[in-house]
Amino acid sequence: MVDTLVGFRGQTVPVELGERSYPIYIGGDILPDLGRALACHCGQGRAVLITDANVGPLYASAVVDSLTGVDIKTLMVTAPAGESSKRLAVVETVYEQLFDFAAERSDTVVALGGGVVGDLAGFVAATFKRGLKYVQVPTSLLAMVDSSIGGKTGINHPRGKNMIGAFYQPRMVFADTAVLRTLPDRELGCGLAESVKHAVIQDNEFFAMLEEHAGAILSRQQDVLVDLVVRNCRIKAEVVATDERESGLRGILNFGHTIGHAIETVLAGRDHHHGEAVALGMVAAARLARQHGLLRPEYAERIESLLRTFRLPTALGGDVPVDKLYTAMMQDKKVKAGRINFVLPTSIGSCCFVNDLTEAEIRAAILSLQ
Ligand SMILES: NC(=O)c1ccc[n+]([C@@H]2O[C@H](COP(=O)([O-])OP(=O)(O)OC[C@H]3O[C@@H](n4cnc5c(N)ncnc54)[C@H](O)[C@@H]3O)[C@@H](O)[C@H]2O)c1
Ligand SMILES: [Zn+2]
Numbered sequence: 001m002v003d004t005l006v007g008f009r010g011q012t013v014p015v016e017l018g019e020r021s022y023p024i025y026i027g028g029d030i031l032p033d034l035g036r037a038l039a040c041h042c043g044q045g046r047a048v049l050i051t052d053a054n055v056g057p058l059y060a061s062a063v064v065d066s067l068t069g070v071d072i073k074t075l076m077v078t079a080p081a082g083e084s085s086k087r088l089a090v091v092e093t094v095y096e097q098l099f100d101f102a103a104e105r106s107d108t109v110v111a112l113g114g115g116v117v118g119d120l121a122g123f124v125a126a127t128f129k130r131g132l133k134y135v136q137v138p139t140s141l142l143a144m145v146d147s148s149i150g151g152k153t154g155i156n157h158p159r160g161k162n163m164i165g166a167f168y169q170p171r172m173v174f175a176d177t178a179v180l181r182t183l184p185d186r187e188l189g190c191g192l193a194e195s196v197k198h199a200v201i202q203d204n205e206f207f208a209m210l211e212e213h214a215g216a217i218l219s220r221q222q223d224v225l226v227d228l229v230v231r232n233c234r235i236k237a238e239v240v241a242t243d244e245r246e247s248g249l250r251g252i253l254n255f256g257h258t259i260g261h262a263i264e265t266v267l268a269g270r271d272h273h274h275g276e277a278v279a280l281g282m283v284a285a286a287r288l289a290r291q292h293g294l295l296r297p298e299y300a301e302r303i304e305s306l307l308r309t310f311r312l313p314t315a316l317g318g319d320v321p322v323d324k325l326y327t328a329m330m331q332d333k334k335v336k337a338g339r340i341n342f343v344l345p346t347s348i349g350s351c352c353f354v355n356d357l358t359e360a361e362i363r364a365a366i367l368s369l370q
Pocket of ligand 2: 278
């Protein structure tokens with residue numbers, strides 16, 4: 001059982017991880033309740049608010065007001081916006097500010113931002129003085145539906161993305177969908193790619209909801225966004241609860257990511273955002289499943305069609321460097337004994353692991369992205 005804030009006006013999804021269990025609070029315009037929730041889950045220590053240069057000017061004052069309202073003193077730390085903040089040099093400057101503030105283990109790190117801030121702040125929280133409490137206040141759709149849940153924290157190293165990190169669970173996640181109004185369209189699309197992923201692997205009703213309410217989602221209708229975030233969180237929370245450290249089932253969340261990561265690495269110059277690369281990876285995986293006799297053609301078409309509705313790419317356009325993409329995939333950290341463990345859909349709402357695909361099948365699916 002996860003204890004939750006009395007009188008909260010939004011919805012709550014529990015993440016059941018024994019003594020590390022925590023709630024995800026979701027609603028529209030709930031930021032004023034953040035202070036009360038933080039006091040409830042983290043006690044009365046001080047807060048270190050970590051944000052980025054885009055999100056801070058928009059929402060940090062609302063967060064500070066809410067914390068001040070329950071007598072929580074706050075230090076604000078602003079990192080540059082963007083993936084380049086997930087590196088050790090930035091972590092060191094954050095540590096410096098925590099030392100100046102004399103941060104203690106009774107204090108709480110609050111991550112206010114997208115997945116970059118969440119991963120950076122989570123890593124700082126996991127490591128400073130062997131662990132401060134932390135909470136996630138995700139502000140991008142991708143962070144609300146994916147990166148803020150599950151306790152993966154980390155930064156990049158020149159030799160590999162997300163290679164330095166720890167599993168470290170927050171005390172709570174607090175997602176106010178009202179902040180999505182200022183999220184750039186392209187970033188909204190990236191969160192929708194992960195939503196389509198969750199729906200395809202686990203939940204055909206959710207997939208139908210995405211199809212039916214696509215227009216309302218794109219126009220950021222709040223009640224529909226709350227429903228969308230709740231459904232995503234339920235799926236991710238359930239998978240994480242079953243396999244916190246990704247030794248088995250959690251791997252299904254890699255649907256679309258095997259080819260997607262290769263696209264991000266090999267075609268870095270074409271500037272695909274993560275969600276866009278995942279969309280392309282899901283298209284290729286659905287075609288692989290269809291060719292392998294696992295997925296009916298009309299389901300593969302529905303997946304592609306929903307991605308197009310969300311203005312996500314379904315083709316690379318131009319030359320497809322099949323050799324380079326195939327080689328990059330074989331170097332992925334998830335390849336075991338030379339075999340790629342693909343997550344392939346078997347329907348809308350179910351998937352399986354497949355490791356007996358031939359090189360020719362995989363190459364054909366990559367080439368089909370032309
Ligand atoms: N820990 C995990 O389990 C996990 C899972 C998936 C992805 N990730 C990581 O998440 C990162 C990607 O996250 P992201 O897509 O949120 O990127 P991001 O944090 O860079 O945010 C995208 C952009 O949107 C801006 N932004 C965020 N919220 C906003 C708002 N409400 N209004 C206006 N602008 C806003 C940010 O400043 C940034 O410029 C990657 O580093 C990836 O590795 C981690
Ligand atoms: Zn992803």
